Amino acid sequence: DVKVTQSSRYLVKRTGEKVFLECVQDMDHENMFWYRQDPGLGLRLIYFSYDVKMKEKGDIPEGYSVSREKKERFSLILESASTNQTSMYLCASSSRLGTETQYFGPGTRLLVL
Amino acid sequence: RKEVEQDPGPFNVPEGATVAFNCTYSNSASQSFFWYRQDCRKEPKLLMSVYSSGNEDGRFTAQLNRASQYISLLIRDSKLSDSATYLCVVRDSNYQLIWGAGTKLIIKP
Numbered sequence: 553d554v555k556v557t558q559s560s561r562y563l564v565k566r567t568g569e570k571v572f573l574e575c576v577q578d579m580d581h582e583n584m585f586w587y588r589q590d591p592g593l594g595l596r597l598i599y600f601s602y603d604v605k606m607k608e609k610g611d612i613p614e615g616y617s618v619s620r621e622k623k624e625r626f627s628l629i630l631e632s633a634s635t636n637q638t639s640m641y642l643c644a645s646s647s648r649l650g651t652e653t654q655y656f657g658p659g660t661r662l663l664v665l
Numbered sequence: 666r667k668e669v670e671q672d673p674g675p676f677n678v679p680e681g682a683t684v685a686f687n688c689t690y691s692n693s694a695s696q697s698f699f700w701y702r703q704d705c706r707k708e709p710k711l712l713m714s715v716y717s718s719g720n721e722d723g724r725f726t727a728q729l730n731r732a733s734q735y736i737s738l739l740i741r742d743s744k745l746s747d748s749a750t751y752l753c754v755v756r757d758s759n760y761q762l763i764w765g766a767g768t769k770l771i772i773k774p
Contacts, residue, residue, distance in 0.1 A: 587764075594669060594752070594764035595709070610761075642708060654762065656708035 555579070556657035558643055564663045571630040573660050575643030583646045584626035585654065586610075586618060588639040595642065601626055633664045667765075668692060669755050674769040678743055685739040686768045688753030695763075697756040698729055698736045702749045703767065709752055712738075740770075748772045 559574035577584065583602045587595040587610075597610030599618040607618050615637060619627040626645075630637055640661050644654040671688045678684045690698075698715035713720065715727040715736050726739040740747055753765035 592673065592766055594667075594766045596764075597761065653711045654709075656710070658708055 556643060556645055556655050558641075558657040558660050560660050561658060562661050562663075564665065565630075565633050566665050567634060569630075569633050569664075571633050571662065571664075573628040573630075573641055573643075573662075575626045575628070575645075575657055576624050577626075577645040577655070578624065579645065579647070579655070580623065581645035581647050581655075582623075583648070584620065585644040585646075586616075586626065586628045587642045587644065588612070589642055589659075590639050598628065633662075635664050638662060638664045668763045669753055669765040671751075671753050671765040671768045673766060674771075676768065676770050678770065678772055680743060680745055680772055680774050682743055683739065683741045684743055684770065685737055686751065686770075687735050687737045688765050688768075689733075689735045690753075690755045690763070691734070692755070692757055692763075693731075693734060694758045695734075695755045696758060696760075698727075699754040699756075699762075700725075700727055700736075700738050701752040701754055703752055704749045712751070743772045745772050745774060 556577045585600040586598040589595050601607045601620040617629045642659045643657040646654045668691050700712040701709040702712040703709040715729050719728040724741045728737045750767040750769045752767045755763045
């Protein structure tokens with residue numbers, strides 16, 4: 553079974569704090585993704601990576617950065633958290649870009665005060 | 666206009682009934698189509714892919730209508746465990762997945 557884990561289920565941070573969200577997958581997948589999910593909106597792609605040290609902007613990269621130093625790990629960084637970044641953050645991985653199933657982690661619910 | 670649109674629901678359906686919902690997409694060049702299921706406070710999981718000829722998996726049937734640019738999901742003999750949000754997903758020509766906001770389904774005993 554594919555397993556995607558995220559470092560925290562719930563996080564509470566203050567405006568201006570730097571926030572790190574970690575994601576690890578154990579299936580040797582090439583592709584990894586960070587989404588945010590908000591009520592009434594579909595999942596929105598923040599960043600994705602199709603190889604170590606590679607990253608591509610998704611639809612809403614502003615205010616975020618990512619790091620992929622190892623194949624199994626993809627980190628999302630909020631450089632200076634803002635209240636409009638309160639959301640559910642979902643990490644996913646897949647073995648081939650787009651066409652294969654994306655496997656999701658359990659999500660991190662982030663509240664920025 | 667959203668690229669992928671779904672009726673948010675909720676659809677309240679008695680156990681054992683048949684329920685169907687659609688999803689429309691705006692990009693006629695879309696390549697592939699999927700239904701994902703997301704339980705409350707859980708992550709999305711692939712339910713089924715949608716093929717041009719339609720496909721069936723047990724009580725679930727998915728169909729694609731390219732001319733009208735929509736896909737559908739039909740659930741027969743609904744179970745309490747089918748209660749979830751169903752996400753429509755479309756892969757565009759750039760291999761990116763475009764997600765609908767989901768249709769919430771509640772099966773009542």
